[in-house]
Amino acid sequence: MSSDVAAPVSVPTDAPPSILSPAYRATTIGMVALISLHAFEALAVAAAMPTVAHELDGLRLYALAFGGTLATSVIGMTLAGRWSDQRGPARPLWLGLACFIAGLLVAGLAQHMPVLVLGRLMQGLGAGAISVALYVLVGRTFPEPMRPRVFAAFSAGWVVPSLVGPGISGLIVQHLGWRWVFLAVPLLAVPAALLLRPALRNLAPASAAPGDTTVVRWAIGAAAAALLLYIGGQQQGWAALALLLPAVALLALCSWKLLPAGTLRLRRGLPSVIALRAIAASAFFGCEAFLPLLLQRERGLSPLLAGVALSLGALGWFSGSWLQGHQQRGWSRRQLLQAGALLMCVGIVITALALHPSVPLWLALAGWSLTGLGMGLVYPSLSVLTLSLSPPAQQGANTSALQLSEALGVATTLAVSGSLFALFLQGNVIVGYLLTYAIMLALAVASVAVARRV
Structure with a gap:
């Protein structure tokens, strides 16, 4: 060595x-x-x-x-x-x-x-x-x-x-x-943080190669695009469009420069792993952003009960994360990813049924728990695969790309879905919810397909 x-x-x-x-x-x-x-x-x-x-x-x-x-x-x-x-x-x-x-x-x-x-x-x-x-x-x-x-313990740290x-x-x-x-x-x-000092003291850099200084400029550009997306998502009408379109264009350019080659084209291997993080996280967090609003405004739940409903998704996430870290059946990471993505698809469909007043709330909440269970299988598996597919000298860059992909994907999804929802807020709000959940379901279905490419 x-x-x-x-x-x-x-x-x-x-x-x-x-x-x-x-x-x-x-x-x-x-x-x-x-x-x-x-x-x-x-x-x-x-x-x-x-x-x-x-x-x-x-x-x-x-x-x-x-x-x-x-x-x-x-x-x-x-x-x-x-x-x-x-x-x-x-x-x-x-x-x-x-x-x-x-x-x-x-x-x-x-x-x-x-x-x-x-x-x-x-x-x-x-x-x-x-x-x-x-x-x-x-x-x-x-x-x-x-x-x-x-990574299962990391998930528990969020629960x-x-x-x-x-x-x-x-x-x-x-x-x-x-x-x-x-x-x-x-x-x-x-x-x-002081508990980490012994472990950090024993580590040395994996590579002394100089880094690419141009990534700083692209990172700043991506940050500006993400901020513009967030602000644009709070606007309505032409104001939102004027902010969102250049932000998406800038974000696509910066992502192409910052993420590993082939990520935006869903190339097999590590690029698909990093892309899947953005797609699956966008589907989950997009649903999570609109679920409390749906439960309080359309189904009459109190803020406390709506918060409890979100906690069910967090518990499902932890359960899935624990399962992927302790399963004894010998399932491959690819199988875990496909199973998790399928569970998310089913869970999002069941959760969206809460839009109909005749559907029992317990069924919709069970769907959200199922969505969290699927995300718990997917999320840590992608972290494991990123480290496994990365040489030691590239673990930092690839881990950065994994989390960067998630942050930019979620920001884009929330901005776009928020703007679409705002268009119907003063009219037929049910159509706004349906469009939003349709976007999240499409992302979950895409996760199933991309999971086959890792």
Whole structure:
């Protein structure tokens, strides 16, 4: 083994590998804790933002406070991927964490909405870098048979915040003030990150080759396009069209430059893996964005019960993720992807039946759980395949491309579907829902086809 590649931690051959064995325990706990804190922050801020916008008189910047984090995360993902390949994941992780915490402090101490938006932009930049660095850390530290269980643990790190995050955020806003939604996270993020120091210290860069500096410009362009998409999705009529069309064109150009060759053409192998991440994630998160509105506006559920319905999807996701990491039938990743995509197709159709008032709500909620189960099979399997199909010197770039593909795909889907829905909001809103769910179903069907090409 060459001296510039870190040797994986050895696992006793007489014992089944465990991500919580002494050799891996601190690394696993630290990574899952960081992911959980990121998930809690995202969900808690979503619940607290109406109060923030009211107190800072910043309703006009409300959309930017959300879309800005998505846009800057694209830059963080791209830079962290290249840097991880050149110098290892340690520096991208620490710099990303510093940027994330600084953004939280700026937002938590902000006296005006523009300052809070600046903090949110810094958060997105740091969060994008952290997510890529953690994936590279998995690839450099854990042997391939253990990676499915690591990504199952990552999914679990999202489930608990999705169940309790909004409720805890409400309590914090009510009793301590909205600022502590931002200021409390750094108190836990730093100790969690320190658990990763031993693993990071033992890693070395896989390649000393210089990186392509032009990716920075394309990443900035992609971030600008994603932000323009998000803003355009909030508009109506010609204003939306004037923003969405150039944004989609710019996004397509930047994606062609940033993603591996053949991704947009669905070439077999790694390009199809990366493309499938965008397609499947867009189908799931697109449905998730409109489901609470459907349940509250058309079926009369309270915000609390609509939130519980979303939690069923999160539980389904965790169940599927656990299953792919512990299944004993010897199913290949390709089989898991196809089964998951098919489950998503069936689940989306059943969920859409909630539009008809005669359909029992429990059936629609069962459909959403099924959709989450399918996504739980698909999502971590794509992470496992990306690391398996990537040489060590390219794990950072390919992991960055995987997450970049998801971010840009979801942003595009939400912007386009949101604009279509807005066209029918004042008329036949049922047609708007049907068009939206038809788009998500088409994406899920496409996932079935693309899954055969991995």
